[in-house]
Amino acid sequence: MRAYFYVALLLLLLFGGISGYLYNTFSTLASMDFTPPPVRVAVATAREETWPSTLAAVGSIRATRGVNLAAETSGEIINISVNSGEQVVAGQLLLTLNDSVEQASLRRARANLVLARQLFERDASLIxxxxxxxxxxxxxxxxxxxAIASLAEIEAQLDNKRIVAPFAGSVGIIDVKRGDYIENGTAITTLQDLRELEIDFSVPARHFPSLRKGLPITVRTASSDRSYAAILEAVDVAVDPGTRNLALRAALQESDGLLPGMFAELRIDLQQPRQVITLPETAVSYSLQGDTVFAVEEDADGLLVNPRVVKTGVVRDGRIAISSGVMVGDRIASVGQNKLYRGARIVAEDNPPAFTQ
Incomplete structure (x- = not known):
């Protein structure tokens, strides 16, 4: 019996020691603070700004004077007077077709005209x-x-055998060569006056009340990092029934570095400035549930953040317009939102060296 007593006492002491150790351990853990440390974030203040009302569009650049040259009659090319890419003046001869038959007819028509005039003058004297x-x-x-009409007809036929520049400009790639036989309507080359360019584009018809001739336009192309100035030159008088878009045309104020056919992005200044609340673009988190910002709030223990769903507008120079969800003066986390959650404690850095807004 005494042996059982000692065994029971030993087990009691053993389990008592373990229980005491566990109690001390859990008491220590329970007294510890596991609250996450404050998150260091950059903070920006929502401010009111005056922004211009703009309308974005895309279009295609074209020359104010630009044509595709083609033959008006068939024949063999006997002479090409210019080279591809050459500058020409208005009326300059570009290409000549075989006109030997027309030249012979011209000499006959001139001789007939001389004879007809002599006979008329003689008969006028006799009458x-x-x-x-x-x-x-x-x-x-x-x-x-x-005889006069016949001569004019032959001269017109001769003119059709010659392709001349209708205006001064740059000749494109010439698609034919000497000795080729071409048919009526065969494309020869293009002629473009690169000094004056314009842009054809379209916008939804609902914007028509805001559009008028003379509005300033900023143009950008993939060929250059610079912006080009343009002026709205014309607004169409009818809407395309297929697309419900309204056609417009803008005149470029400069053409250096641009070519007809280039794709262009346009931003039309509607000259209707408006007041908007803005934040740095980095302050907005985008998700399928909606655009969200983390608003900074203050309580007795310091600063914390809570998410707000906002309605965003256009972006301009790194700042985004907020149409609802934020008021002027609200402090919003602008950098570091990926570490935030509802009720998170923060350390606000209005001008932190480690962050850029």
Whole structure:
């Protein structure tokens, strides 16, 4: 019996020691503070700014004077007077087709005109002497008119054998060569006056009341980092029934570095400034549930943040317009939101060296 007593006493002491150790351990843990440390974030203040009302669009650049040159008649090319990419002046000869038949017809028409004029002048002299009837003079006058018309017809045919520049500009790549036989309408090259360019584009028809001739436009292209100035030149008088878009045309104020056919991004200044509440663009977190910001609040223990769903607008120079959810003067976490949650304690840094807004 005594042996059992000692065993029971030993077990009691053993379990008592373990229980005491566990009690001390859990008491120590219970007295410890496991609250996460404050999160260091950058904070920005919502402010009111005056922003211009703008309208974005895309379009295609074209030359104010630009044409695709084609032949008006068929024939063999006997001469090409310019090179691809060359500058030409208005009226300069570009290409000549075989005109040997027309040249022979021209010489015959000129000879017929000389003869018809001589006969008319002789008959006009004889009619004054009353040596011939009036009908003969009328026939001579008609023959003279026919000869003049025939000569004009031959000269017009000769003109169709020559392609000339309708205005000064730059010749594109010439797609034909000497000796080629071309048909009526065959494309030869393009002629573009690169000194004056314009942009054709369209916007939804609902913006028509805000549009008027003369509005300033900022233009950007993929070919350059610079911006180009343009002016709204024309607004179409009808809406496309297929797209419900309204066609517009803008005139570029400068053309250096631009070519017809380039894609352009446009921003039209509607000249209707408006007051907006803005924040740094980095302050907004985007998600499927909605755009969110973390608003800084203060209580007895310090600063904390809570999320707010906001409605955002356009972005301009790194700042974003907020149309609802934020008031002027509200302090919003602008950098470091990925570490935040509802009720998180923070250390606010209005101008932290480690952050850039």
């Amino acid at each position: 004054r002497q009353q040596s011939i009837p009036q009908s003969q003079l009328d026939r001579s006058r008609a023959d003279l008119d026919v």
